[in-house]
Amino acid sequence: MSWAVTGMGAVAALGGDVGELFGNLCAGRSGVAELRGFDHARHTARHAYEVDNRPAPGVDVPGRATGLLLDAVGQAVRDAGLDGSDLSGVPVLVGTGLRELRSVELWRTEGAGFPAARLHFGTALREAFRADDTHTLSNACSAGLYALALGVDLLAQGTDTVVVAGVDVLTETMYGLLERVQPVPPTRVRPFDRDRDGVLMGEGAAAVVLSRAPGGRPVHGLVRDVAVNCDAFHVTAPDPAGIAEAIREAHTRGGVKPADIDLLMVHGTGTLLNDEAEATALADVFGPDRDKPLVTATKSMTGHTSGASGLLNLVVTLRCLAEGRVPPTVGLDHPVDEAAGFRFVTGEAAHRPLTVAQLNAFGFGGINAVAILEAAR
Amino acid sequence: MTVVVSGVGVVLPRARSAPELMAPAAPDAPPVEPKDLVGRKGLRYKDRATQLAYCAADAALRHAGLLDDGGGLRVPGRSVAVVASSNYGNLDTICRAIDTIAEHTAAAGSAMDLPNASSNVIASSVAIRFGLRGPNLMLCNGATSGLDAVHWAATLIRGGRVPRALVLGVEPDNASVRAFTGGARTIDGAAALVVESEESAAERGASAPAVLGDYVRGAGLGRCLERLAAATGDRPALWQLPEQWQLPEQRTAAVPDTLLAGVARHDLGEVFGLGSGALGVLQCAAAVGWFARGGAGPVYATAGTDADDASAGIALRGRAAA
Structure with a gap:
């Protein structure tokens, strides 16, 4: 069984809709810029991949995560031809790593007004879309794909239409605490490169509408299935064994073999630990078929958008499958040994007919999610 | 597929078991001390919410017969999902860390705070402590979050992803939470359920004191109750009331007397403090306690009033009555 994606929406540092984002990614443009949201005097790191929508440089306001989410959901709902003025009864699942914790920080440090009822996204989704079956899932950096897994389960159990979204903006605590574990502040994200310095946070939101029966609606692509598990190993460090298990389960659920994966x-967060663990797990599962799929990592251009990243990658991957075009991994010059033999797209976008894609997302606490996607043809 | 409750853990100052949720200890009961319940090992650098969750998880897994005498898991780790719910779990870490950055720059921060800055630290830490390798979810979904967590656990089971799940609801009480909520005192405790397919509970020879019925979520408490009644075809014998979670002093006005007139009402928040993200899990645990004390007939657990973004409800039945 597979499920049709009938609507997509996205906003990130690189673009305010899916087309703009995908175009910029394929052109190899990076969204990295000098840090805008926080006082530079408090931080040694200087860069991030922010959405440039604050009132002025260095001036932050509460509710930005909610704003990006509503934007992406609105785009996806319109794209799917749903009535955005009444989503009552339609499940809206929101994956997020940091929910509205940036607003909590602004309440704490600047006395910004921020009611507890807006810590989760249901209140704003009700106001904007009359959505009343809303679920804020705070599942770190795999939140978006975890939400997708739950959406797929609802469809399999009889629900007709599900909206799945992911969102995150920078929090100053996460940005600052990352400085404590990355001795050299990175100036950009270089996934799988031997000389990478670590991760930089990004901002964004993405949303999709999934339908049991799309009728005559245009279909952007299909979600075959999503595997989710937990390493139960460490609160921040990934475990290649748990990741490999999630990938194998995704292949089983999706009815594919490693040799079937085209993309x-x-x-690919650019941290020392993630990229080694992910490459080790992929090499383990793909074995001699590791030279078959094209491989790319968009965080080189979007930054790590945490809970949004899985769904931003979902909409990007569906465009890749539809157009046969794959963005390059910017900044990847010398791949780590663990990734030897994999065909990373570097330099410029690759062009090739694509049918099946695998999408990875892993989060703090060893929570892994792996999706299998298929082109709509 | 029938989904049952096969284990309950309750760790509150005034209640240490499901039946005690219906017959609480005196109001001056001391706070929960995690090291007295699960030992000191592994508590260092864990926030209060995670420590409380460890205690409730340990109690529920033992009650369900899933832990051996040495604390080891009796079933494969892959067969147990974790679904945790909390709205304020890591608020204290966020407030402490941002205070440090604002006063002394990020260089003064503690790397040990990094995992706790991610809101899913409760769910993942419990998985690590007990070796639970199934799907791992953290719900931070406002007033209804605890009932939503129970729903997602049942969804994972019905979808065939796992035969069983540990559901956790926890809210810590601390100065940051009180300031953020306008002075509310939370339960400063946790509740946990093991929910399981009837078949896998039977295979293990586990007793299951309650059956999870339908779940509804949508706008309007009255409508939510109507939908539960339509789904169960029955009136409840006991109604677990929602709480108005932002402003506890306004709680009484939130539930009109005309709703389910004549049905016995039970207000956990009034007795134990603001349940918030833990409320729904506490309500299900209290339903099990009510059945254990001889209560018969369906129990409606409900959260979220018309002042919230939505209401949710779950119907539970005692095993004998199922």
Whole structure:
């Protein structure tokens, strides 16, 4: 069984809709810029992949995550031809790593007004779309794909239409605490490169509408299935064994073998630990078929958008499958040894007919999600 | 597929078991001390919410017969999902860390705070402590979050992803939470359920004191109750009331007397403090306690009033009555 994606929406540092984002990614443009949201005097890191929508440089306001989410959901709902003025009864699942915790920080440090009822996204989704079956899932950096897994389960159990979204903006606590574990502040994200310095946070939101029966609606692509598990190993460090198990389960659920995968959209955060663990797990599962799929990592251009990243990658991957075009991994010059033999797209976008893609997302706590996608043809 | 409750853990100052949720200890009961319940090992650097969750998880897994005497898991780790719910779990870490950055720059922060800055630390830490390798979810979904967590656990089971799940609801009480909620005192405790397919509970020879019925979520408490009644074809014998979670002093006005007139009402928040993200899990645990004390007939657990973004409800039945 597979499920049709009938609507897509996205906003990130690189673009305010899916087309703009995908075009910029394929052109190899990076959304990295000098840090806008926080006082530079408090931080040694200087860069991030922010959405440039604050009132002025250095001036932050509460509710930006909610704003990006409503934008992406609105785009997806319109694209799917749903009545955005009344989503009552339609499940809306929102994956997020940091929910509205940036607003909590602004309440704490600047006395910004921020009611507890807006810590989760249901209140704003009700106001904007009359949505009343809303679920804020705070599942770290795999939140978006975890939400997708739950959406797929609802469809399999009889629900007709599900909206799945992911969103995150920078929090100053996460940005600042990352400085404590990355001795050299990175100036850009370089997934799988031997000389990578670590991760930089990004901002964004993405949303999709999934339908049991799309009728005559245009279909962007299909979600075959999503595997989810937990390493139960460490609160921040990934475990290659748990990741490999999730990938194998995704292949089983999706009815594919490694040799069937045309495109691997990797998690690729640019941290020392993730990229080694992810490459080790992929090498383990793909074995001699590792030279078959094209591989790319968009965080080189979007930054790590945490809970949004899985769904941003979902909409990007569906465009890749539809157009046969794959964005390059910017900044990847010398791949790590663990990734030897994989066909990373570097330099410029690759062009090739594509049918099946695998999409990875992993989060703090060893929570892994792997999706299998298929072109709509 | 029938989904049952096969284990319950309750860790509150005034209640240490499901039946005690219906007959609480005196109001001056001391706070929960995690090291007295699960030992000191592994508590260092864990926030209060995670420590409380460890205690409730340990109690529920033992009650369900899933832990051996040495604390080891009796079933494969892959067969147990974790679904945790909390709205304020890591608020204290966020407030402490941002205070440090604002006063002394990020260089003064503690790397040990990094995992706790991610809101899913409760769910993942419990998985690590007990070796639970199934799907791992953290719900932070406002007033209805606890009931939503129970729903997602049942959805994972019905979808065939796992035969069983540990559901956790926890809210810590601390100065940051009180300031953020306008002075509310939370339960400063946790509740946990093991929910399981009837078949896998039977295979293990586990007893199952309650059956999870239908779940509804949508706008309007009255409508939510109507939908539960339509789904169960029955009136409840006991109604677990929602709480108005932002402003506890306004709680009484939130539930009109005309709703389910004549049905016995039970207000956990009034007795134990603001349940918030833990409320729904506490309500299900209290339903099990009510059945254990001889209560018969369906129990409606409900969260979220018309002042919230939505209401949710779950109907539960005692095993004998199922």
